[in-house]
Amino acid sequence: KQEVTQIPAALSVPEGENLVLNCSFTDSAIYNLQWFRQDPGKGLTSLLLIQSSQREQTSGRLNASLDKSSGRSTLYIAASQPGDSATYLCAVQSEKLVFGKGTKLTVNP
Amino acid sequence: KAGVTQTPRYLIKTRGQQVTLSCSPISGHRSVSWYQQTPGQGLQFLFEYFSETQRNKGNFPGRFSGRQFSNSRSEMNVSTLELGDSALYLCASSFSGELFFGEGSRLTVL
Secondary structure: OOOEEEEOOEEEEEOOOOEEEEEEEOOOOOOEEEEEEEOOOOOEEEEEEEEOOOOEEEEOOEEEEEEOOOOEEEEEEOOOOHHHOEEEEEEEEOOOEEEOOOEEEEEEO | OOOOEEEOOEEEEOOOOOEEEEEEOOOOOOEEEEEEEEOOOEEEEEEEEEOOEEEEEOOOOOOEEEEEOOOOOEEEEEOOOOHHHOEEEEEEEEEOOEEEEOOOEEEEEO
């Protein structure tokens, strides 16, 4: 059974800092991994999708990496801004889509 | 291009009632999946439909059901509501593995 863990559960940083969010999964037989952000009371916004054959994806200030063999993915956010404050979730697609519990990020001005 | 649309956005029901939620996917997307989000359990997969067929199902009781129509729109139904069914219900449509979510339907069961 696939299990997805995100550490830390919460993170508070000053504006401008570079930061890394972690996601680990127990079963390396995955099709893809996707990172989302969720604002309070809202749906999920797709940030990056990494196919199982890929090692990383980049979009603007975001970079996500995938290491299937170790069951890990990281989301790197460069030059963080207060608007980046949200909960970040990773989701692993194997037989079913399994989400982590998320990391709540607060970027302080 | 319109995003995923879920209706209603908010609803309040009492125990024992039933509820139907609707999801209109992004035009051209044939896969629709449903999720339940609660503070304690996080996001949990309910079921997935593709071309009107249920392709996968999560570990939820039979009170939770769904269907998909020929135009890819989907509905989910929860019968005999319980207090623990209070949650944000999210629908996603997908294309080439990437999921796009709606804003969700927030259900409160009293």
